[in-house]
Amino acid sequence: MENTEYKNVYVFAEQRNGVIQNVAYELLGKANDLAAELGQKVIALLLGDGIADKAQDLVEMGADEVVVIDRPELKDYLTEQYTQAMSQVIDHCHPRIVLFGATTIGRDLAPRLACRVKSGLVADCTKLTIEPDKDGNLDFYSTRPAFGGNLMATIVCPTSRPQMSTVRPGVMQKRTREVGRKGVIRSFTPTFDASKFKVRLVETKMNDKKAADISAAKILISGGRGVHDAEGFKKLQALADVMGGMVSSSRAMVDAGVMDHAYQVGQTGKTVRPQLYMACGISGAIQHLAGMEESNFIVAINKDKYAPIFSVADLGIVGDLHKIVPMLTERIKKELEK
Amino acid sequence: MNIIVCIKQVPDTTEIKIDPVKGTLIRDGVPSIMNPDDKGGLELALRMKEQNGATVTVVSMGPPQADVMLREALAMGADRAILLSDRRFAGADTLATSYALAGCIKTLDYDLIIAGRQAIDGDTAQVAPEMAQHLDLPQVSYVIDAQKTANGFIVKKENEDSVQTLEVEGKCVLTVLASAFKARYMTVEGIIDAYANREVEVWSADRIDVDEEKLGLKGSPTKVFKSFPKSLKEPGEVHEVSEEEAVELIVAKLKEKHII
Numbered sequence: 027m028e029n030t031e032y033k034n035v036y037v038f039a040e041q042r043n044g045v046i047q048n049v050a051y052e053l054l055g056k057a058n059d060l061a062a063e064l065g066q067k068v069i070a071l072l073l074g075d076g077i078a079d080k081a082q083d084l085v086e087m088g089a090d091e092v093v094v095i096d097r098p099e100l101k102d103y104l105t106e107q108y109t110q111a112m113s114q115v116i117d118h119c120h121p122r123i124v125l126f127g128a129t130t131i132g133r134d135l136a137p138r139l140a141c142r143v144k145s146g147l148v149a150d151c152t153k154l155t156i157e158p159d160k161d162g163n164l165d166f167y168s169t170r171p172a173f174g175g176n177l178m179a180t181i182v183c184p185t186s187r188p189q190m191s192t193v194r195p196g197v198m199q200k201r202t203r204e205v206g207r208k209g210v211i212r213s214f215t216p217t218f219d220a221s222k223f224k225v226r227l228v229e230t231k232m233n234d235k236k237a238a239d240i241s242a243a244k245i246l247i248s249g250g251r252g253v254h255d256a257e258g259f260k261k262l263q264a265l266a267d268v269m270g271g272m273v274s275s276s277r278a279m280v281d282a283g284v285m286d287h288a289y290q291v292g293q294t295g296k297t298v299r300p301q302l303y304m305a306c307g308i309s310g311a312i313q314h315l316a317g318m319e320e321s322n323f324i325v326a327i328n329k330d331k332y333a334p335i336f337s338v339a340d341l342g343i344v345g346d347l348h349k350i351v352p353m354l355t356e357r358i359k360k361e362l363e364k
Numbered sequence: 365m366n367i368i369v370c371i372k373q374v375p376d377t378t379e380i381k382i383d384p385v386k387g388t389l390i391r392d393g394v395p396s397i398m399n400p401d402d403k404g405g406l407e408l409a410l411r412m413k414e415q416n417g418a419t420v421t422v423v424s425m426g427p428p429q430a431d432v433m434l435r436e437a438l439a440m441g442a443d444r445a446i447l448l449s450d451r452r453f454a455g456a457d458t459l460a461t462s463y464a465l466a467g468c469i470k471t472l473d474y475d476l477i478i479a480g481r482q483a484i485d486g487d488t489a490q491v492a493p494e495m496a497q498h499l500d501l502p503q504v505s506y507v508i509d510a511q512k513t514a515n516g517f518i519v520k521k522e523n524e525d526s527v528q529t530l531e532v533e534g535k536c537v538l539t540v541l542a543s544a545f546k547a548r549y550m551t552v553e554g555i556i557d558a559y560a561n562r563e564v565e566v567w568s569a570d571r572i573d574v575d576e577e578k579l580g581l582k583g584s585p586t587k588v589f590k591s592f593p594k595s596l597k598e599p600g601e602v603h604e605v606s607e608e609e610a611v612e613l614i615v616a617k618l619k620e621k622h623i624i
Contacts, residue, residue, distance in 0.1 A: 042525070105493075105502070105503055105504075106502060109497075129523075129524060130505070130506050130521075130522070130523040130524060131523075133489050133490075133505070134493060134503070134505045134506075136490075137458065137488075137489070137490035137491075137492075137493035137494045137497075138493045138494070138496065138497050138503065140459065140490070140494065141459060141462065141493070141494040141497035141498060142497055144459075144585075145585055146457065146459065146584075146585030146586035147458065147459075147490060147586070148586060149458075149486075149487065149488035149489060149490055150487060150488070150489075167589060171487070171594065172485065172486055172487060172591070173375070173377050173380055173389060173485055174377030174378065174380065174484055174485075174487070175594065176377065176380045176389055176593070176594065177389055177591055177592070177593060177594065178591065178592055178593070178594050179588050179590070179591040180588070180589045180590050180591070180592075181586050181587065181588055181589060182586065182587050182589045183585050183586045183587075184587065185585065186585040222502075224502040224516075224532060224533045224534055224536070225502050225504060225530050225531070225532050225533075225536075226530065226531045226532075226533075227528060227529075227530055228518070228528075228529040228530060228531050229528070229529045230526050230527075230528045230529075231526055231527045231528075231529075232525060232526045233525055233526055233527070245623070269623075269624065287543065288524075293487070296524075301621075301623055302618065302621075302623045311378070312594070313377075313378070316594075322621075323617075323618075323621050323623065324600075325614060325617070327610075331602065331604060336599060336602050337599045338599065339599065339600055339602070340600035340601075340617075341600055341601060341603075341613065341614065341617050342599075342600065342601065342602035342603065343602075343603055343605070343610045343613065343614065344602065344603065344604040345604075345605075345607060345610050346607070349607045350607050350610050350611060353607055353608070353611045354611045354614055354615070357611050357612075357615055358615065358618075358624055361615060361619075361624060362624065
């Protein structure tokens with residue numbers, strides 16, 4: 027088959043327990059930009075059990091078409107079940123591009139699938155573009171951080187199709203919902219080979235709910251080594267409480283056992299882009315900056331005036347967070363009571 | 365039980381600096397280490413060996429310098445070390461890398477394959493799932509605990525929002541998180557033994573079960589188009605003032621930005 031016969035930008039619309047994940051909306055947003063450049067359509071792939079009623083939601087968030095694969099085998103994410111369904115959709119629909127969220131699901135599924143359909147995959151992208159190649163043909167470019175965020179690499183997949191990428195959550199912008207938007211909703215029925223189902227889900231224990239959504243917080247008061255300990259984090263929590271925000275952490279305090287990994291911002295933690303990111307006692311290793319530098323407004327408080335965090339801060343304060351944070355908490359409390 | 369652990373030698377990316385003038389990576393003097401997640405994988409294998417008895421074979425693909433890392437694995441307690449080293453592997457992306465590793469593993473006896481979640485230089489997390497597909501084996505990634513059962517393994521997997529328990533029937537590929545398996549240190553006797561009495565087997569492409577056309581650059585669907593240092597945004601204002609003034613500055617800015 028010719029490469030030109032592979033068409034349209036497909037999005038794996040990740041859902042968990044029937045809830046469409048934010049990253050799926052972000053991918054639909056980006057897919058709209060890419061599809062417009064190519065003059066092609068955005069198609070969402072919705073896999074699950076009893077999820078057909080979510081298709082309209084995807085249309086309103088930017089899908090021109092939704093392919094629904096509604097099967098009991100797909101109730102919970104399991105690698106083989108999802109790979110079988112997705113590889114059959116790919117064989118049937120011939121997508122030009124397939125995007126996945128770089129979540130624990132997307133990063134488990136996409137490589138398995140890429141190897142099964144023998145195509146190229148780019149991991150954990152932060153930028154996707156369509157640009158002309160040297161012959162003037164439009165090609166797909168995926169850019170991602172490597173070497174712990176020290177280097178950016180733009181990767182192409184010139185000859186094999188589909189071109190697949192996983193995309194870091196929290197980086198792409200979702201579109202504003204268009205209520206009542208019309209789209210084509212189709213269903214697809216895969217044939218499962220159950221003899222290959224060797225993994226069984228025994229149980230799922232959900233984490234503390236609060237911990238799971240630092241990436242959704244509008245205000246993050248984030249602490250690093252300078253916070254010292256759990257007592258120090260209480261000062262940050264008090265400020266977060268007053269401002270209606272959440273506390274997050276650098277890797278140092280997670281490695282030290284002070285904070286749980288679910289609160290970690292950075293290359294090996296979460297990517298966040300809140301309205302306000304207040305970095306307290308965080309020196310700003312490049313791996314940390316990778317996870318927060320897209321925040322709307324960054325305040326940094328650090329004793330070391332040469333700390334790299336100041337290179338990304340909109341407002342930097344050289345000082346002792348242990349004094350400043352409690353004073354700021356009282357001051358903002360008064361301000362909000364006005 | 366035969367356990368194979370895939371390990372990679374990587375530059376310690378926490379030690380990498382950017383040349384402020386040329387804007388390029390300074391790799392000189394950056395130490396090479398065993399990739400942390402892979403070391404966690406080796407630790408899991410060694411714990412299983414202690415509990416149930418097992419033969420642990422470490423496999424790596426890389427240049428001859430990776431010998432040092434493989435001897436570290438032997439000194440930690442691995443029984444056998446294989447280095448896939450051949451110019452024909454050069455330029456491989458994750459698909460071609462996973463193909464070569466799978467081609468090597470096909471020639472070995474195994475009950476379990478363990479790999480790290482991801483390497484700190486590439487950070488793709490793709491090689492192990494792709495290898496599992498080449499070998500037609502089930503996979504579980506982001507593993508934080510694994511125990512042998514009568515006919516397979518019981519495994520705990522860490523997601524963003526949950527921890528799942530999964531039961532695997534038969535052989536499988538697990539990718540593990542370093543944070544869940546704090547790796548042991550080498551013993552002095554282990555180090556002496558690794559250098560005095562042990563062998564790191566170096567295998568070329570001829571020794572493994574592969575189609576040469578699918579190796580290295582030729583077998584790689586993805587190519588690096590360009591790489592460049594990350595551009596940081598323009599720094600804002602930095603103030604060295606009293607605590608009282610600092611608080612006022614922050615409050616004024618937050619009001620200006622309509623955050624409070």
